[in-house]
Amino acid sequence: MNMLGLIFADKHNNDIGELTARRTFAALPFGARYRLIDFFISNMTNSGVRNIGVVATTKYESLMAHVRYGGEWDLDRRKSGIIVLPPFSYFGGEVRYENILEALQANIAYIRESKEPYVLFTCCDAVGNIDYAAMLEAHVKSGARFTCLCTKNPLNKEPGVQTTEFIVAPDGRVKDILIHDGANGQTEGAYTGTHTYIMGRDDLLGILEESIDHKKTSLRKDVLKPALNDSKVMAYVADETLMFIDSDASYLKSNLDLLNSDIRRELFGQELRPIITRAGNSSPAYYSDDSVTTNSIIAAGSVIEGTVRNSIIFRGVHIKKGAVVENCVINQDSTIGEGAVLNYAILDKDVLINDKRLLSGYITHPFYVKKGAVI
Amino acid sequence: MARKKKCVAMLLAGGQGSRLAPLTENVAKPAVPFGGRYRIIDFSLSNCVNSGIDTVGVLTQYQPLELNDYLGTGDPWDLDLNYGGLHVLPPYQAAKGGDWFKGTANAIYQNQKFIRNYNPDYILVLSGDHIYKMNYDIMIQEHIDNDADATIAVMDVPIEEASRFGIMSTDSTGRITEFAEKPAEPKSTLASMGVYVFNTDKLLAYLEADEQNPESDNDFGKNVIPAMLAGGEKLHAYLYAGYWRDVGTLSSYWSANMDTLGDDPELWLNDDGWRIYYRHDIQAPTYLGEHASLNNCNVAAGNEIDGHVSDSVLGSNIIIEEGAAVKDCVIMNNVVIEAGATVEYAIIDRDVRVCEGVKVGGPKETTELTVIAAGETVGGTGDLLGRFCAGDGPGDGANERKEV
Numbered sequence: 033m034n035m036l037g038l039i040f041a042d043k044h045n046n047d048i049g050e051l052t053a054r055r056t057f058a059a060l061p062f063g064a065r066y067r068l069i070d071f072f073i074s075n076m077t078n079s080g081v082r083n084i085g086v087v088a089t090t091k092y093e094s095l096m097a098h099v100r101y102g103g104e105w106d107l108d109r110r111k112s113g114i115i116v117l118p119p120f121s122y123f124g125g126e127v128r129y130e131n132i133l134e135a136l137q138a139n140i141a142y143i144r145e146s147k148e149p150y151v152l153f154t155c156c157d158a159v160g161n162i163d164y165a166a167m168l169e170a171h172v173k174s175g176a177r178f179t180c181l182c183t184k185n186p187l188n189k190e191p192g193v194q195t196t197e198f199i200v201a202p203d204g205r206v207k208d209i210l211i212h213d214g215a216n217g218q219t220e221g222a223y224t225g226t227h228t229y230i231m232g233r234d235d236l237l238g239i240l241e242e243s244i245d246h247k248k249t250s251l252r253k254d255v256l257k258p259a260l261n262d263s264k265v266m267a268y269v270a271d272e273t274l275m276f277i278d279s280d281a282s283y284l285k286s287n288l289d290l291l292n293s294d295i296r297r298e299l300f301g302q303e304l305r306p307i308i309t310r311a312g313n314s315s316p317a318y319y320s321d322d323s324v325t326t327n328s329i330i331a332a333g334s335v336i337e338g339t340v341r342n343s344i345i346f347r348g349v350h351i352k353k354g355a356v357v358e359n360c361v362i363n364q365d366s367t368i369g370e371g372a373v374l375n376y377a378i379l380d381k382d383v384l385i386n387d388k389r390l391l392s393g394y395i396t397h398p399f400y401v402k403k404g405a406v407i
Numbered sequence: 408m409a410r411k412k413k414c415v416a417m418l419l420a421g422g423q424g425s426r427l428a429p430l431t432e433n434v435a436k437p438a439v440p441f442g443g444r445y446r447i448i449d450f451s452l453s454n455c456v457n458s459g460i461d462t463v464g465v466l467t468q469y470q471p472l473e474l475n476d477y478l479g480t481g482d483p484w485d486l487d488l489n490y491g492g493l494h495v496l497p498p499y500q501a502a503k504g505g506d507w508f509k510g511t512a513n514a515i516y517q518n519q520k521f522i523r524n525y526n527p528d529y530i531l532v533l534s535g536d537h538i539y540k541m542n543y544d545i546m547i548q549e550h551i552d553n554d555a556d557a558t559i560a561v562m563d564v565p566i567e568e569a570s571r572f573g574i575m576s577t578d579s580t581g582r583i584t585e586f587a588e589k590p591a592e593p594k595s596t597l598a599s600m601g602v603y604v605f606n607t608d609k610l611l612a613y614l615e616a617d618e619q620n621p622e623s624d625n626d627f628g629k630n631v632i633p634a635m636l637a638g639g640e641k642l643h644a645y646l647y648a649g650y651w652r653d654v655g656t657l658s659s660y661w662s663a664n665m666d667t668l669g670d671d672p673e674l675w676l677n678d679d680g681w682r683i684y685y686r687h688d689i690q691a692p693t694y695l696g697e698h699a700s701l702n703n704c705n706v707a708a709g710n711e712i713d714g715h716v717s718d719s720v721l722g723s724n725i726i727i728e729e730g731a732a733v734k735d736c737v738i739m740n741n742v743v744i745e746a747g748a749t750v751e752y753a754i755i756d757r758d759v760r761v762c763e764g765v766k767v768g769g770p771k772e773t774t775e776l777t778v779i780a781a782g783e784t785v786g787g788t789g790d791l792l793g794r795f796c797a798g799d800g801p802g803d804g805a806n807e808r809k810e811v
Contacts, residue, residue: 063692064692065691065692065708103482291694293694296691296694299691300691301691306689307691308689311687313483313682313684313685314444314677315442315443315444315676315677315678315683315705316442316443316444316667316676316705316706316707316720316721317693317705317706317707318668318677318704318705318706319701319702319703319704319705319706320670320702320703321702321703322702323701323702324700325695325699325700325701326695326696326697326698326699327695327696327697328694328695329692329693329694329695330692330693330695330706331692331693331708332444332692332693332706332707332708333677335677336701337670
């Protein structure tokens with residue numbers, strides 16, 4: 033493969049509240065046994081990318097512990113592999129970089145040392161089983177300078193969260209780039225961007241050197257928009273389902289969307305494009321004589337003695353007798369006490385809900401319980 | 408001081424396990440799946456690493472391909488070490504010719520060089536086909552405290568079952584005075600578990616002598632232990648009271664799987680104090696559909712279940728369609744139970760499809776255990792289908808099988 037992969041672990045333009053209070057966005061647990069970064073690493077390795085840099089500036093301990101040497105993805109090779117790139121002061125700049133362009137500038141040495149003629153760089157905003165090889169093929173075929181991944185159907189995009197949109201000509205060329213607050217949803221006829229781009233490595237290095245000299249900080253405003261007139265900036269419209277995660281509510285919705293068999297099959301059912309994660313060493317899940325379980329995803333290592341409906345249950349969760357869990361995401365190693373009732377709740381890791389507690393949110397306003405909390 | 412290991416474990420994994428057929432038709436018994444996520448050998452290997460033993464030779468012979476693949480570099484057990492770790496030891500050709508392993512003792516005799524690399528004080532000999540959780544370090548410490556030449560782990564078994572085992576008689580200090588392999592009239596109820604600790608020099612000397620004896624079967628139980636007793640060596644019994652099962656027959660294999668079920672299981676797999684480690688496949692989490700019900704089940708990952716499952720152990724990548732019912736079963740990976748099918752009191756090997764509406768097996772009170780061999784498609788008509796049907800009732804160890 034002739035493409036370098038770069039993954040930006042942080043959420044650059046907004047935070048999603050307490051879920052990312054103690055972990056970088058890419059380390060967010062998702063889908064009963066994954067973290068968001070699993071999708072991006074797997075998509076890259078499934079597309080033939082063999083060198084991957086993960087750029088993280090804050091709260092990256094759980095991310096590094098998860099990715100390690102990338103052995104699960106066969107990335108622990110001598111000649112290639114995966115590296116987490118923590119922040120450092122560059123050219124007198126800030127240690128914490130807020131924008132994609134700044135993050136690229138800070139890691140210019142890593143890009144310079146790579147041999148691949150193309151660079152793919154992406155944020156972790158939109159989760160899917162994405163074929164980057166097809167995107168590269170389109171990039172090469174069109175002779176574009178920049179190719180931008182976007183979608184017509186941004187699933188679970190939260191209203192009011194800043195959005196990048198592309199106005200695209202019938203030939204696929206980007207005519208305009210809109211950055212708006214998302215208050216009114218999608219602009220008519222526009223495609224929603226995912227912060228995923230492919231471009232030539234030498235071109236990127238030139239842009240980075242120039243932008244460092246001129247203290248430019250925004251990829252979209254300082255690089256892409258000015259290039260629209262005299263360079264070929266192409267939109268690559270994804271066929272894939274892309275689920276956005278930009279709020280508590282969209283986190284809950286995107287998790288619960290995995291209960292849809294079409295989405296589940298697209299994400300996890302493709303033999304040649306598996307989504308891989310770092311496995312724990314859980315025993316099988318145990319369902320007691322009293323368990324009632326419908327329309328749910330339940331990971332191994334959990335113990336189910338109560339009722340679970342329309343929910344996503346991570347590894348090592350214990351749901352005790354008489355507890356009722358509905359429309360919830362219950363993260364790893366949490367315990368739900370006897371007779372407790374939970375509806376539209378997101379429990380972070382290691383939460384203890386005592387017996388007979390009642391917790392209820394709504395699909396648009398889930399009840400979030402932070403890591404390690406006791407209720 | 409030269410580098411050395413306190414103890415090297417030698418794990419006997421070459422047996423055919425013919426009484427477990429058809430499960431062992433294409434795979435060595437230690438590599439037979441167990442408990443939804445594990446292979447039988449995971450228990451011995453995990454016991455080793457949990458006991459602080461990081462050097463393990465796995466002696467393979469029968470159908471080693473899948474077992475070798477599964478063991479790999481030993482990384483699932485953290486046995487991928489630069490000095491020590493897991494080593495697969497197959498039979499080999501040498502300058503003076505080569506041979507298959509003639510018996511359990513000969514297998515270790517042929518791999519003395521491996522043992523000497525680590526200059527261990529003790530050799531732990533294990534079988535790769537037992538299901539148990541045991542801290543070998545406690546046994547080794549007792550061996551040291553007794554100043555013994557060999558220590559054999561024993562269990563107290565019911566007298567009526569004693570003639571199936573190697574039986575020890577001991578004096579009041581636990582020293583073994585007599586050993587009888589499968590005696591018709593057992594003098595004691597202390598049965599060998601096939602777990603031995605030897606002082607290295609003593610074992611190697613007896614293996615050498617055993618090799619020179621053309622009459623010998625080169626077997627630990629039949630030859631080496633009796634020779635050591637006759638030679639006046641100090642052999643001790645180590646009484647073990649925990650869970651231990653020889654899953655040598657289809658019914659004992661089924662029963663041991665069932666022992667992992669219940670709110671307080673006899674064999675607790677979700678035990679953070681004694682993890683059983685295994686090699687992972689790539690799997691999505693398990694999805695339970697609108698019509699699913701699961702009661703008293705252990706279920707691994709990657710399944711899509713929309714039917715009724717009770718009192719069963721399920722592996723991975725299993726599809727159980729709406730209206731299908733599964734009870735008292737062990738189901739291995741990549742199995743499809745189509746809509747309306749019922750499967751009761753059965754072992755379903757890998758890559759099996761049970762077609763729509765088909766009935767396999769029957770109530771365990773009135774029906775013999777049904778076993779469906781790997782790769783079979785069960786369709787058509789009839790109450791009891793499948794290539795093999797085990798003829799052994801629970802617990803009796805008789806193990807004929809008949810074609811159906």
